[in-house]
Amino acid sequence: MVIYGVNPIMEALRADYPILKVYVDERFKHREILSLLKKKRIKTVKTGRKKLSEVSRTDKHQGIVALVSPVEPKSFDDLVERTIATGGYLLFLDRVEDPHNLGAIFRSADAFGAAGIVIPKDRSVTITDTVVKASTGAVFYVPFAIVNSFRQSLFEFKEKGGWLIGLEAGGKDISRYSFPYPVGLIAGSEGKGISKPVKKLLDDIVTIPMKGHVNSLNVSNAVAIGLYLLSVQK
Template sequence: MEEKNRFVIWGRNPIIEALRAGKSIEKILMAHDTHLPKELIKLAEKNKIKIQKVPRKKVEEIAGTKKTQGVVALLSPIQYWNDNDLIDEVIEKEGVLLVMDHITDPQNVGNMIRTAEVFGVNGIVIPRERSSPINEVVVKASTGAVFHIPITKVGSLRQFLERFKKKGGWVMAVEKGGKPIHKLSFPFPLAVVLGSEGKGVSKSVMDTADLVATIPMKGKVTSLNVSSATAIALWEVAKQHWIER
């Protein structure tokens, strides 16, 4: 097996060895017309790594070769934090979490991570499903900020936020229909939730929110790109968290 780049490996045995070694893998893509060894499937399940079926052509395009044995793994450039450890860290520091509610555009994810790191956010939470993987596009868009801020992946944002609240945290959703963000007094430790580009903050996550913050808008276009909204929201939070203290 050869590597096209450091984020991609292919072939059954190399992927099994990567799983055994505890490498951080975003997800595994397998061709529709292939069968994977039971060991590979079991290791993926144990490590909570999704296996997605795609056309063989897609597998070969990602690997850059036809010698894939019908399977390719996308390696993460970072090591994810344990979610409970991140909760404890943020609670202890009375800090701030940025929660990305199913953001699928890697450019947006990278920009949001960069903004979070600049404004002193203590950690980032990303769902395992329906979210952009942390890949080379994200790394580039973040200008390397992914290497300087704790990031965790969770199966359920709602359950994560409920655990965060039980330990003393607060949850703020940035969404329409709330109070103007510049008029709010933020409680800390605080999880700031921004929703997907098309659907906004999901209902299950909204149900956990202690407060809803809205960015006032005056123009004819009544929405912001999610990375722009993140910058505005985190600036307002940063002012109260550490800038004006």
């Protein structure tokens, strides 16, 4: 997998993530990154911006591109056990398809201490270089699981003692809601929200009150608010 940009590569270095090779612009001067590359003995190739753009398939590489091992998902059972044992909160994403949204959600999950993220195998974006870039490297810190049956994963979480709370319009005011723990927060896709089969498993639905003129928030923004309130109450 290819990642690019100062922040994602810096976080990969800090997390000791397996980096195979790094290409840097001949004029690249970021001392901390160059020092870490040398310290960790990672093969570094100085080259021109044209080569960097070819490898990264973008001109927004900020003068540095890295080849890394693919980010591996964790076991769903491990994420559930961790959440239940700590009385924490696990994020379930029902068919989020935009890589920039997923990357931003990883950032929020890292910032607000989510136990992990659960992603369905089908009809959902996977971990791509765009997701890594949008997450500014948070994908290297937040564990995630990819499940074959999203609905079954929710059922199993509930069976093991977790509560399922959906984040959707038409629910209870999230600012006044007292979350039960351990809890799974479920957010739906950008256009359709939480699917009907999933809604049948929910214990409750919470809604972010709106005072403006638009009728909804971007899913990544809504998730950020939800995770923040979960972290405050925890």
